[in-house]
Amino acid sequence: MDTATFEKFRQVVYDKSGITLGPSKEALVASRVGKRMRALGLQEYGAYLDHVLQDRAGDEMVHLLDAISTNVTSFFREAEHFTFLSEVVTRWLAKGQRRFRIWSAASSTGEEPYTLAMTLLETIKEPGVDVRILATDLSTRVLRTGVAGTYDESKVKTVSPELRQKYFDCHSEGEAVRYTVKPRLARLVTFSRLNLSTPPFPMRGPFDVVFCRNVMIYFDNEVRGRLLREISGLLRPGGYLIVGHAESLAGAMLDLKVVRPSIYAKP
Numbered sequence: 001m002d003t004a005t006f007e008k009f010r011q012v013v014y015d016k017s018g019i020t021l022g023p024s025k026e027a028l029v030a031s032r033v034g035k036r037m038r039a040l041g042l043q044e045y046g047a048y049l050d051h052v053l054q055d056r057a058g059d060e061m062v063h064l065l066d067a068i069s070t071n072v073t074s075f076f077r078e079a080e081h082f083t084f085l086s087e088v089v090t091r092w093l094a095k096g097q098r099r100f101r102i103w104s105a106a107s108s109t110g111e112e113p114y115t116l117a118m119t120l121l122e123t124i125k126e127p128g129v130d131v132r133i134l135a136t137d138l139s140t141r142v143l144r145t146g147v148a149g150t151y152d153e154s155k156v157k158t159v160s161p162e163l164r165q166k167y168f169d170c171h172s173e174g175e176a177v178r179y180t181v182k183p184r185l186a187r188l189v190t191f192s193r194l195n196l197s198t199p200p201f202p203m204r205g206p207f208d209v210v211f212c213r214n215v216m217i218y219f220d221n222e223v224r225g226r227l228l229r230e231i232s233g234l235l236r237p238g239g240y241l242i243v244g245h246a247e248s249l250a251g252a253m254l255d256l257k258v259v260r261p262s263i264y265a266k267p
């Protein structure tokens with residue numbers, strides 16, 4: 001891919017998703033877009049870009065963004081965040097709270113929202129507690145995996161055997177062993193497509209806790225600032241925003257205050 005064409009891809013991806021592709025991403029974009037071009041029988045990157053821009057329904061844009069986004073995730077990734085969630089929910093339960101709304105704002109293939117669901121089910125022992133987890137992502141491909149809730153054996157390695165048995169059904173597909181989330185876990189989670197770079201969002205909130213981890217690293221300060229303002233508006237007073245360990249929100253935090261690195265509270 002020549003530099004001018006890469007620049008055009010960069011601009012389109014930024015405009016549509018807020019994702020900033022650094023110059024080092026040229027080879028990655030070429031290889032990922034190349035796969036899609038082969039599927040369509042197109043030879044030139046420029047021709048593919050025209051195809052994306054001419055598709056009024058926007059379906060090809062969805063394919064392009066699916067190809068560009070990095071979806072790495074795992075169950076119990078950055079496990080301290082789930083310990084923290086369990087602690088605050090225990091505190092809120094003791095104060096009489098019986099309704100919990102949690103948002104996994106870049107849910108990828110579902111490991112994060114299902115880990116949230118397991119954490120809540122393990123924490124809440126009282127009957128009659130109303131729990132809902134909203135899981136959103138830009139990529140329709142990852143959302144499909146989340147809705148299906150079926151994972152290879154290698155993916156569930158970070159779930160303890162006890163929780164695996166409690167919350168997953170194990171089945172064989174040929175040689176492979178696969179795990180599907182049980183209905184009691186699946187029914188807590190609703191998956192929906194949402195572009196974090198284009199607030200305002202349709203949800204009314206308020207949320208008790210928002211997990212927005214390992215996605216803001218792809219955004220520049222402008223997109224990040226806009227997103228943080230929107231998240232802050234959707235959090236209830238006393239609620240929390242949790243970001244990835246590698247993410248610094250220094251300077252962009254507005255009215256949220258740091259509780260500890262990567263955890264912020266709405267006063």
Ligand SMILES: C[S@@+](CC[C@H](N)C(=O)[O-])C[C@H]1O[C@@H](n2cnc3c(N)ncnc32)[C@H](O)[C@@H]1O
Binds near residue numbers: 070109112138142197
């Ligand atoms: C690296 S994964 C993080 C998954 C999970 N939060 C975690 O920490 O394990 C980043 C996710 O952000 C999503 N993403 C990227 N840009 C987005 C945008 N503008 N709106 C919503 N999701 C986006 C990608 O599709 C991808 O699934």
